[in-house]
Amino acid sequence: MKKLLWLWFFATFAVLAYGFYLAIFVAPADAEQGNVFRIFFYHVPSAIMALVFPYVNFIAALFYLGLRRKNPLGALKADAFALAAAEVTLVFTTICLATGILWGKAAWGIWWAWDARLTSLLLLWLLYVSYLLVRRFSSTGQTQTLAAILSVFAAVDVPIVYMSIRWWRTQHPSPVFFGGQDSGVDPSMMPAFLWNLLAWAMWGVFLISFRYGLERMRQVRAQSIAMHAIDAGLEGNA
Amino acid sequence: MITAISMILPFSPNDTALSYRHLVLSYVLVFAIQFGYAGYIALQRARIKSNSK
Numbered sequence: 001m002k003k004l005l006w007l008w009f010f011a012t013f014a015v016l017a018y019g020f021y022l023a024i025f026v027a028p029a030d031a032e033q034g035n036v037f038r039i040f041f042y043h044v045p046s047a048i049m050a051l052v053f054p055y056v057n058f059i060a061a062l063f064y065l066g067l068r069r070k071n072p073l074g075a076l077k078a079d080a081f082a083l084a085a086a087e088v089t090l091v092f093t094t095i096c097l098a099t100g101i102l103w104g105k106a107a108w109g110i111w112w113a114w115d116a117r118l119t120s121l122l123l124l125w126l127l128y129v130s131y132l133l134v135r136r137f138s139s140t141g142q143t144q145t146l147a148a149i150l151s152v153f154a155a156v157d158v159p160i161v162y163m164s165i166r167w168w169r170t171q172h173p174s175p176v177f178f179g180g181q182d183s184g185v186d187p188s189m190m191p192a193f194l195w196n197l198l199a200w201a202m203w204g205v206f207l208i209s210f211r212y213g214l215e216r217m218r219q220v221r222a223q224s225i226a227m228h229a230i231d232a233g234l235e236g237n238a
Numbered sequence: 239m240i241t242a243i244s245m246i247l248p249f250s251p252n253d254t255a256l257s258y259r260h261l262v263l264s265y266v267l268v269f270a271i272q273f274g275y276a277g278y279i280a281l282q283r284a285r286i287k288s289n290s291k
Contacts, residue, residue: 036257039264046268091275098271099264106257203272210279217286 005209012202019199022192036106040185041192043099044176045200047121050092051158053204054124057085058155061148068144079144080215082151083135084208089154090128092204097125104171113171116164124161127154 023041030037060082067075100118105111112118131150138146165172175183185193 034257036261038261042265042268087275091271095268095271098267102260102264102267106260207272207276207279210276210283214279214283214286217283221286221290 005206005213008202008209009206012199012206015195015199015202019192019196022195027189027192028186033107036103039099039103040176041196042200043096043103044193045197046092046095046099048197049200049204050089050096050121050124051162052201053085053089053092053208054128054151054154054158056208057082057089058151060085061151064144065148075144076219077216080212080219081208082148083215084211086128086131086135086147086151087211088204088207090125090132091207092200093121093125093128097121108171115170115172116168117161117170117172120157120161120164124154124157127157 019041023038027038027041029035060078063078064075064082067078100121101111104113127150131147131154134147134150135143140146164170165175176185177183
């Protein structure tokens, strides 16, 4: 398993490097925006991952809720997976917001607009910040359950983020893909976009696996400490 | 740092200087956040492994 993870890492690194090469050296500059358009090759894949990984978190949270009484060990694994997906979602959402803000300043002349797309994405970011704060600071025995409920809210926000540029008039550009006749990018830009999409999807999977491994190590260690404490207590009573 | 990175890029800043800086800064941010996060996980894993020995 460890070998497979490192193999995946090196494959991801190669695809990332190729995606970078295509985005910088091969894809042409946009006719209207010039080179600043190249932000698109990282902004859009990050945005797609920021809308896909919340569902990994959501499904893992549902597994946790379903298993927590019947199969506590399975529930712990599901919870570790949910936490890993939540953190990776926050990373991609942060990048999507940051690159969008930088592109907005260059293209629109403003850093931020309170339109439906930007606001709903900011809400998703805040939900995952809340999720991680609950995980970090809640001292009740219900921390995982509270976090799982936040996952449900995030899963509800994701379709609103996706549809916001279809439902409302926004400062954010209209859909580039699946947006009707006038949507899409020049075919010469597609390889750079698709390779970067693949690269960041692979990187996201790697990060979730890597973070899941860390959380399982923490859980196993916490269990072992608890077992030692129980043994010590029993020996003290004997 | 942006100037240094600009020197290795294959195109000259034929946009406004503002948009060029923003492009470089956004790429730096993407890799810094992603690799920074992966590095943090690697450090935490190493710490747990060394503590459990």
